[in-house]
Amino acid sequence: MLAADPGASMAAIAAEAGVDRSTVYRRFDSREALLAAIHRARLTAIEEAIEDARLREAPVAVALHRYVENIITVNRTWPVDLTRMLADDTVHARRDAAVREVDAFLERATDEGLLRPGLPEGWAGALLPQLMHLVSRQSAELSPGRAADVVVDTFLHGTGAP
Amino acid sequence: MLAADPGASMAAIAAEAGVDRSTVYRRFDSREALLAAIHRARLTAIEEAIEDARLREAPVAVALHRYVENIITVNRTWPVDLTRMLADDTVHARRDAAVREVDAFLERATDEGLLRPGLPEGWAGALLPQLMHLVSRQSAELSPGRAADVVVDTFLHGTGAP
DNA sequence: GCTAAGTGCTACATTGATGTGGCAGATACT
DNA sequence: AGTATCTGCCACATCAATGTAGCACTTAGC
Numbered sequence: 035m036l037a038a039d040p041g042a043s044m045a046a047i048a049a050e051a052g053v054d055r056s057t058v059y060r061r062f063d064s065r066e067a068l069l070a071a072i073h074r075a076r077l078t079a080i081e082e083a084i085e086d087a088r089l090r091e092a093p094v095a096v097a098l099h100r101y102v103e104n105i106i107t108v109n110r111t112w113p114v115d116l117t118r119m120l121a122d123d124t125v126h127a128r129r130d131a132a133v134r135e136v137d138a139f140l141e142r143a144t145d146e147g148l149l150r151p152g153l154p155e156g157w158a159g160a161l162l163p164q165l166m167h168l169v170s171r172q173s174a175e176l177s178p179g180r181a182a183d184v185v186v187d188t189f190l191h192g193t194g195a196p
Numbered sequence: 197m198l199a200a201d202p203g204a205s206m207a208a209i210a211a212e213a214g215v216d217r218s219t220v221y222r223r224f225d226s227r228e229a230l231l232a233a234i235h236r237a238r239l240t241a242i243e244e245a246i247e248d249a250r251l252r253e254a255p256v257a258v259a260l261h262r263y264v265e266n267i268i269t270v271n272r273t274w275p276v277d278l279t280r281m282l283a284d285d286t287v288h289a290r291r292d293a294a295v296r297e298v299d300a301f302l303e304r305a306t307d308e309g310l311l312r313p314g315l316p317e318g319w320a321g322a323l324l325p326q327l328m329h330l331v332s333r334q335s336a337e338l339s340p341g342r343a344a345d346v347v348v349d350t351f352l353h354g355t356g357a358p
Numbered sequence: 359g360c361t362a363a364g365t366g367c368t369a370c371a372t373t374g375a376t377g378t379g380g381c382a383g384a385t386a387c388t
Numbered sequence: 389a390g391t392a393t394c395t396g397c398c399a400c401a402t403c404a405a406t407g408t409a410g411c412a413c414t415t416a417g418c
Contacts, residue, residue, distance in 0.1 A: 041203040043405060054366050059407065150357045154346055158355050160334045164326050172322050184316055187354075193320050194352030195312045205375060216396050221377065 036072070037113035037171070044068075073119045076112035077128050083108055084132060089139040094148045097139065098189075102166055103182035109170035110178075136162070148190070158189075165189055198234070199275035199333070206230075235281045238274035239290050245270055246294060251301040256310045259301065260351075264328055265344035271332035272340075298324070310352070320351075327351055 036042055044065055048055040062068040083104030087097050119125045140158050143149045149158060165185045173181055198204055206227055210217040224230040245266030249259050281287045302320050305311045311320060327347045335343055 044407090045405075055406095056367080056408090057365060060364080063407090065406070147357050149355055153355055154335060154338070156334070157346065157350075160330055161327075161350065161355065164330050165323075168322055168326050172318070173316060176316070184319065188319075188323065190354045190356030192350060192352045192354035193311055193315055193323065195309050206377090207375075217376095218378090218397080219395060222394085225377090227376070 036069075037115075040115060040118055069114075069119065070122060070125070072112065072114055073116055073122075073125055076108065076114055076116065077125065077132070079108040079112060080105065080132050081128070084135050089135055090142075094139075094143040094146050098143065098148070099182055099186050101136075101139075102162075102185050102189075103178045105163075105166050106170050106178045106181050106185070109167060110174075113171065133159070162189060198231075199277075202277060202280055231276075231281065232284060232287070234274060234276055235278055235284075235287055238270065238276060238278060239287065239294070241270040241274060242267065242294050243290070246297050251297055252304075256301075256305040256308050260305065260310070261344055261348050263298075263301075264324075264347050264351075265340045267325075267328050268332050268340045268343050268347070271329060272336075275333065295321070324351060 036047065044058055045055050047068075048058045051058070058068065062071060083101060086104055087101035089097050089101060092100070116125065116129055120129070137159050140149065140162070144151055144158075162185075165188055169176070169181045169185050173184070176184065198209070206220055207217050209230075210220045213220070220230065224233060245263060248266055249263035251259050251263060254262070278287065278291055282291070299321050302311065302324070306313055306320075324347075327350055331338070331343045331347050335346070338346065
């Protein structure tokens with residue numbers, strides 16, 4: 035709901051959840067507070083996904099697939115865009131830390147020969163989230179594991195003939 | 197502006213353009229009319245991009261690169277999301293026609309051995325626009341030609357080591 | 359049976375955005 | 389000079405969404 039339209043009204047959100055608008059206001063002081071709670075939940079899930087994938091120590095191919103699979107699940111559970119919450123300093127800082135963690139991993143993946151060197155600055159780091167986001171909403175019928183297969187395969191080898 | 201926040205107010209849009217809010221209302225009857233005009237302009241540019249690339253006849257590798265380069269320019273000129281205008285029937289129909297044209301091209305590209313067969317249904321057709329959109333706003337410093345190089349290379353071969 | 363907590367529904371004040379109309383000044387064209 | 393057009397500024401009505409408050413009803417636990 036908030037994924038399709040981040041500007042959705044509280045009435046629409048409440049209707050989607052099958053409760054009255056006033057009930058939502060009983061649990062969250064304001065619309066801002068509701069969105070902040072959702073974004074915090076997503077951030078926490080992202081941090082757990084990163085930790086579970088052991089981006090610093092695990093073999094890069096294994097860590098990549100595990101990270102992708104985890105994030106696809108996060109995307110499906112909390113399909114909201116954190117970009118619109120960068121006003122909040124805490125959210126901003128936690129998001130930055132997660133991005134830095136993934137960037138460092140991609141650098142390690144390049145050093146260890148999984149990724150091609152010489153790519154444009156930040157290209158891999160921008161591409162990977164887009165692929166995960168795409169498969170999350172495009173191919174809802176795929177299990178997280180199969181969806182991760184597609185993302186990793188496309189990320190590493192593209193869609194061209196071998 | 198409308199790219200960053202599709203829900204931007206007329207006051208914000210007018211301020212961005214350096215004119216008064218009332219001046220915008222003199223040129224467009226309503227907010228809807230303004231958005232419709234922008235979307236029509238984007239659609240027209242997309243149709244020209246497809247025609248110029250000769251997706252039906254040109255060699256697939258040539259047509260792909262030319263199409264990508266054209267759309268990157270369109271994305272930078274009219275950076276708005278057509279998905280939010282599907283209420284308008286005319287927009288919907290024109291967009292569908294363009295999507296079908298590209299899908300048919302991707303099928304031809306598969307038949308002629310440029311793309312790998314056996315990809316998930318609709319994956320290439322969803323991936324390509326995402327890549328073009330990503331490079332359009334991510335790498336503003338690249339010329340359309342160089343940006344298209346990156347997109348086509350990533351689309352066909354990914355970012356993995358050879 | 360009684361209480362406490364949660365929920366739905368309604369009414370209300372407030373705010374921000376939309377859209378309209380009028381007026382005055384600047385620019386350009388004849 | 390005189391006129392037409394465009395613009396900025398201001399005031400105003402309208403509407404949708406936010407947030408608050410009160411009341412009645414249901415459910416669960418003691």
